[in-house]
Amino acid sequence: MNLSEEAERLQELLKSRRHERRRHDTWLTVQIARNKDRPRTSDYIGYLIEGFEELKGDRLRADDRAVLGGLGWFDGRAVVVLGHQKGRTLDEQTRHSFGMARPEGYRKAQRLFALAERHRLAVLTFVDTPGAFPGVAAEEGGQARAIAETMLAMARLSVPVIATLIGEGGSGGALAFAVADRVLMQENATYSVISPEGCAAILWRDAEFAPQAAEAMRPTASQLLPLGVIDRVIEEPRGGAHQNPEAAARRVHEAIGEALTELEELTPRERRLLRRERFRKLGVWGGEGAPV
Amino acid sequence: MSVTVEIERRGNGPQDRRWTCPACRTEHDHAAVRRNLWVCPECGHHQRIGARERISQLADERTFVEYWAHLRTLDPLEFVDLEPYPERVREAQASSGSTEAIVAGTATIDDSPCVLAVMDFGFMGGSMGSVVGEKLWRAATSAADEGRPLVAVASSGGARMQEGAVSLMQMAKTTCAVDVLNDARVPFVAVMADPCTGGVVASFVSLADICVAEPGALLYFSGPRVIAQTTRERLPADFGTAERNLELGHLDAVVTRAELKAKVGNYLRLLRGGGQHDGPGRRDSRRRGGRTRRLARAASARVAAAFKDTGSEPVGGGGEAPGASEEPPA
Numbered sequence: 001m002n003l004s005e006e007a008e009r010l011q012e013l014l015k016s017r018r019h020e021r022r023r024h025d026t027w028l029t030v031q032i033a034r035n036k037d038r039p040r041t042s043d044y045i046g047y048l049i050e051g052f053e054e055l056k057g058d059r060l061r062a063d064d065r066a067v068l069g070g071l072g073w074f075d076g077r078a079v080v081v082l083g084h085q086k087g088r089t090l091d092e093q094t095r096h097s098f099g100m101a102r103p104e105g106y107r108k109a110q111r112l113f114a115l116a117e118r119h120r121l122a123v124l125t126f127v128d129t130p131g132a133f134p135g136v137a138a139e140e141g142g143q144a145r146a147i148a149e150t151m152l153a154m155a156r157l158s159v160p161v162i163a164t165l166i167g168e169g170g171s172g173g174a175l176a177f178a179v180a181d182r183v184l185m186q187e188n189a190t191y192s193v194i195s196p197e198g199c200a201a202i203l204w205r206d207a208e209f210a211p212q213a214a215e216a217m218r219p220t221a222s223q224l225l226p227l228g229v230i231d232r233v234i235e236e237p238r239g240g241a242h243q244n245p246e247a248a249a250r251r252v253h254e255a256i257g258e259a260l261t262e263l264e265e266l267t268p269r270e271r272r273l274l275r276r277e278r279f280r281k282l283g284v285w286g287g288e289g290a291p292v
Numbered sequence: 293m294s295v296t297v298e299i300e301r302r303g304n305g306p307q308d309r310r311w312t313c314p315a316c317r318t319e320h321d322h323a324a325v326r327r328n329l330w331v332c333p334e335c336g337h338h339q340r341i342g343a344r345e346r347i348s349q350l351a352d353e354r355t356f357v358e359y360w361a362h363l364r365t366l367d368p369l370e371f372v373d374l375e376p377y378p379e380r381v382r383e384a385q386a387s388s389g390s391t392e393a394i395v396a397g398t399a400t401i402d403d404s405p406c407v408l409a410v411m412d413f414g415f416m417g418g419s420m421g422s423v424v425g426e427k428l429w430r431a432a433t434s435a436a437d438e439g440r441p442l443v444a445v446a447s448s449g450g451a452r453m454q455e456g457a458v459s460l461m462q463m464a465k466t467t468c469a470v471d472v473l474n475d476a477r478v479p480f481v482a483v484m485a486d487p488c489t490g491g492v493v494a495s496f497v498s499l500a501d502i503c504v505a506e507p508g509a510l511l512y513f514s515g516p517r518v519i520a521q522t523t524r525e526r527l528p529a530d531f532g533t534a535e536r537n538l539e540l541g542h543l544d545a546v547v548t549r550a551e552l553k554a555k556v557g558n559y560l561r562l563l564r565g566g567g568q569h570d571g572p573g574r575r576d577s578r579r580r581g582g583r584t585r586r587l588a589r590a591a592s593a594r595v596a597a598a599f600k601d602t603g604s605e606p607v608g609g610g611g612e613a614p615g616a617s618e619e620p621p622a
Contacts, residue, residue, distance in 0.1 A: 134514035144513040193460040203373035282461040283422030286365035
């Protein structure tokens with residue numbers, strides 16, 4: 001009797017320790033993902049893309065500096081490359097709105113996707129954003145539709161599309177650049193439906209519970225891989241990509257290169273259908289055994 | 293808010309029940325408000341309604357057949373906040389009478405057949421998780437397969453946080469579902485009811501062929517609280533309202549609940565009325581004269597000849613002509 005009680009108590013203790021451990025690890029990842037010194041989209045373009053030519057503007061009204069995009073060479077083939085751009089110093093970060101894109105940024109992406117499709121260029125995206133820019137002008141400028149149409153534009157591409165999550169993957173603002181054939185994710189990047197602070201404020205009614213919310217949402221690469229949300233985890237140098245950006249970039253380069261070579265084996269039609277299939281399968285539900 | 297309705301239900305007996313309008317605070321007879329489609333007879337406030345009520349208002353009598361009700365919510369992340377996720381789902385099921393935040397099936401609306409999918413804000417804030425995404429996928433693809441238009445009534449606080457990134461993925465999944473509909477050229481009409489926010493607006497709803505909202509409905513991606521916290525902007529008083537969105541060009545129309553059924557029916561007839569269907573004023577819609585047929589055949593032969601051998605080599609050497617990838621099967 002006493003023995004089994006003791007065993008139960010120890011089991012509980014073990015469970016809570018595991019929880020604590022996981023909470024600690026997840027929160028650490030969130031912090032590394034947000035680290036100011038972490039390589040940005042511009043850094044990866046510098047390491048991976050030769051002869052980058054930036055293409056600015058949405059061809060409607062503005063150039064959103066939270067989105068960096070253009071043309072360049074990746075391993076000998078011309079590609080369209082674009083991503084959220086965060087900046088590092090406070091000045092830079094302000095200029096780039098901390099990587100939070102407005103409708104103009106999403107429309108810039110759409111016109112670059114159209115360019116890629118027309119000229120049969122593969123698309124490489126880098127995802128690094130806390131989320132879409134939350135502001136009155138952005139909302140009234142059609143933020144919701146801009147995100148939806150960007151996803152649809154990505155879904156409709158017949159060229160290879162590879163998304164790489166390199167930092168924060170926050171909500172719809174991140175997903176708008178990640179409706180891809182392959183979604184790669186760095187070891188210390190995060191991908192979640194809402195920020196841990198936002199989730200804590202709603203479900204715990206207190207933003208202080210952000211570490212608990214982060215743990216509960218399982219936003220890390222190793223947690224998302226088994227759910228099929230991402231296709232591959234890209235390892236980082238010890239301590240995070242910022243400790244050795246060049247080494248981190250080498251691994252990103254290798255992963256994108258492998259994915260691209262695979263995707264080039266497929267026909268345009270196959271790529272579209274398989275991309276659609278990839279997203280159709282996402283989700284977890286039961287009850288299929290029951291009579292309809 | 294549905295809260296008011298709940299209190300009324302619990303309160304008095306079935307007779308002499310009163311309903312207080314949350315907008316103008318006037319009191320009305322419960323049955324009269326229900327007959328008025330849960331719109332305040334005094335100020336026109338559109339009370340939030342559940343999925344079943346919406347279906348009974350929109351679908352022609354006894355035409356709605358529910359599908360995919362067997363799909364069950366699971367807990368992929370074993371998510372626990374102040375309560376475990378399965379517990380929250382059970383509570384929502386008990387209070388709403390629905391198994392999930394969306395009810396879908398086939399129906400006719402004003403005699404037009406369609407697939408009808410209605411979200412229920414009363415079920416965990418109408419949040420979109422795996423089951424909502426899957427039901428929308430099935431509704432859209434079966435609509436595409438059968439050539440029946442899709443009508444979606446959306447009312448949602450956004451993605452279901454308890455399913456983490458899996459719920460985020462439903463935005464992409466439902467977007468792909470619209471892609472399937474578009475490829476099949478099957479019409480898609482979306483009705484936004486209060487409130488319609490977050491991931492649901494930023495995915496399938498905004499991609500509909502026709503997008504209307506009920507008066508006074510709040511529609512936005514980022515809400516006032518998030519905007520205030522991040523940018524400290526002062527929000528205009530009418531921020532996010534259907535009327536403001538109409539002015540800004542984000543909506544096709546603001547439609548009152550009383551007009552909704554006739555309007556949606558009309559949209560469906562119009563979107564299906566091009567050529568192969570009978571419409572008003574068209575006496576002999578199906579038969580083309582022999583001369584017209586010959587001209588059409590000759591024209592398509594010329595076009596085909598002109599496009600022959602112009603297919604460029606695509607990336608990856610698939611060898612398909614550019615146009616060929618436009619229409620994959622659903």
